[in-house]
Amino acid sequence: MLLSSTLLENAVAEFAKLPGIGKKTALRMVLHLLKQDVNEVQHFAEVIARMRVEIRFCKRCFNVSDREVCDICANNMRKQDIICVVETIRDVIAIESTQQFNGTYHVLGGVISPLDGIGPDQLTVEALIDRIHKEKTTEVIFALNPTIQGDTTIYYIQKKLADTPVNITTIARGIAFGGELEYADEMTLGRSLQNRMPVGSYR
Amino acid sequence: MLLSSTLLENAVAEFAKLPGIGKKTALRMVLHLLKQDVNEVQHFAEVIARMRVEIRFCKRCFNVSDREVCDICANNMRKQDIICVVETIRDVIAIESTQQFNGTYHVLGGVISPLDGIGPDQLTVEALIDRIHKEKTTEVIFALNPTIQGDTTIYYIQKKLADTPVNITTIARGIAFGGELEYADEMTLGRSLQNRMPVGSYR
Numbered sequence: 001m002l003l004s005s006t007l008l009e010n011a012v013a014e015f016a017k018l019p020g021i022g023k024k025t026a027l028r029m030v031l032h033l034l035k036q037d038v039n040e041v042q043h044f045a046e047v048i049a050r051m052r053v054e055i056r057f058c059k060r061c062f063n064v065s066d067r068e069v070c071d072i073c074a075n076n077m078r079k080q081d082i083i084c085v086v087e088t089i090r091d092v093i094a095i096e097s098t099q100q101f102n103g104t105y106h107v108l109g110g111v112i113s114p115l116d117g118i119g120p121d122q123l124t125v126e127a128l129i130d131r132i133h134k135e136k137t138t139e140v141i142f143a144l145n146p147t148i149q150g151d152t153t154i155y156y157i158q159k160k161l162a163d164t165p166v167n168i169t170t171i172a173r174g175i176a177f178g179g180e181l182e183y184a185d186e187m188t189l190g191r192s193l194q195n196r197m198p199v200g201s202y203r
Numbered sequence: 204m205l206l207s208s209t210l211l212e213n214a215v216a217e218f219a220k221l222p223g224i225g226k227k228t229a230l231r232m233v234l235h236l237l238k239q240d241v242n243e244v245q246h247f248a249e250v251i252a253r254m255r256v257e258i259r260f261c262k263r264c265f266n267v268s269d270r271e272v273c274d275i276c277a278n279n280m281r282k283q284d285i286i287c288v289v290e291t292i293r294d295v296i297a298i299e300s301t302q303q304f305n306g307t308y309h310v311l312g313g314v315i316s317p318l319d320g321i322g323p324d325q326l327t328v329e330a331l332i333d334r335i336h337k338e339k340t341t342e343v344i345f346a347l348n349p350t351i352q353g354d355t356t357i358y359y360i361q362k363k364l365a366d367t368p369v370n371i372t373t374i375a376r377g378i379a380f381g382g383e384l385e386y387a388d389e390m391t392l393g394r395s396l397q398n399r400m401p402v403g404s405y406r
Contacts, residue, residue, distance in 0.1 A: 007269055029224075034255065
């Protein structure tokens with residue numbers, strides 16, 4: 001793209017680094033900011049930079065937090081003895097938005113994937129196991145994506161917890177609400193038959 | 204959206220102000236930045252803020268520029284006596300990317316639109332007319348969007364230039380390359396018949 005200003009070009013290049021943003025969309029954003037008040041754009045830049053510098057990760061569950069311990073871990077109204085294990089912060093947000101879970105989380109930071117060079121040491125697996133031992137957790141719910149890597153991770157952690165008196169569960173797999181049987185893969189459909197449930201068991 | 208960090212929430216809200224960016228996309232961007240190095244994110248913020256603070260508008264053509272006069276106006280290889288009048292900076296970029304134009308530009312900043320309360324005074328119309336008089340411009344090419352407001356603007360400026368010996372033209376209207384006659388509106392198709400041209404006149 002031929003822009004008449006290096007300042008503009010640099011700003012476009014920065015925006016184009018963001019995921020899913022091409023040069024044209026980046027230009028649109030920059031031209032939008034150009035029309036805004038100087039103070040507003042400076043505020044935009046400050047909020048972004050401050051977020052990255054000041055944000056912390058909860059020392060207990062590794063969720064993003066403004067303080068040492070996140071709001072979910074600090075909330076005594078939530079069942080602190082139930083841990084929902086997820087891959088990323090995004091999964092925490094997804095589960096929180098269902099308003100169906102009242103326990104705590106543990107963000108692994110990914111799943112075990114030897115092909116990508118990710119072993120348990122790159123994740124917060126050790127911290128999870130320590131935490132379960134120390135806190136006398138009653139239930140660990142795995143809410144990982146249904147991939148081979150996710151299953152491997154569950155298997156690995158489950159083995160480590162063999163001697164620990166804790167209930168280990170995983171979220172239900174099956175046909176999604178609104179999903180059509182016809183288009184479901186055999187694996188999902190087969191498993192949903194095996195794990196069939198009494199009519200009326202879900203509201 | 205329920206996020207566990209106010210810092211994160213503020214950053215998402217800032218990104219969501221950008222055109223075409225919803226809360227979900229904004230969150231995706233913020234989580235992407237969260238994974239980047241602190242220095243890189245600070246650089247991102249600085250480039251954006253600096254762009255807004257330091258950018259200038261060419262005092263001759265009102266295009267964005269790093270200096271008092273933009274690169275196009277300062278370039279002696281370009282025909283300085285031909286002015287292409289456009290609405291926005293974006294149009295300059297679009298025309299420049301065709302590499303078919305070797306004159307200068309004049310950015311109006313919009314078109315005359317009484318319904319929106321935009322008269323000639325809100326635009327750079329006066330500066331354009333002064334410039335044409337002073338610089339003894341030989342040709343003014345209007346490259347405005349084909350709207351009633353665009354046509355009104357052309358008419359207004361043309362009237363103001365009635366006594367000035369300058370060639371006034373407008374970019375060709377017609378069926379776009381790759382466009383289908385069947386779907387063209389009657390106005391475009393009718394005009395393209397009226398303004399028919401000898402076969403082979405365009406390469």
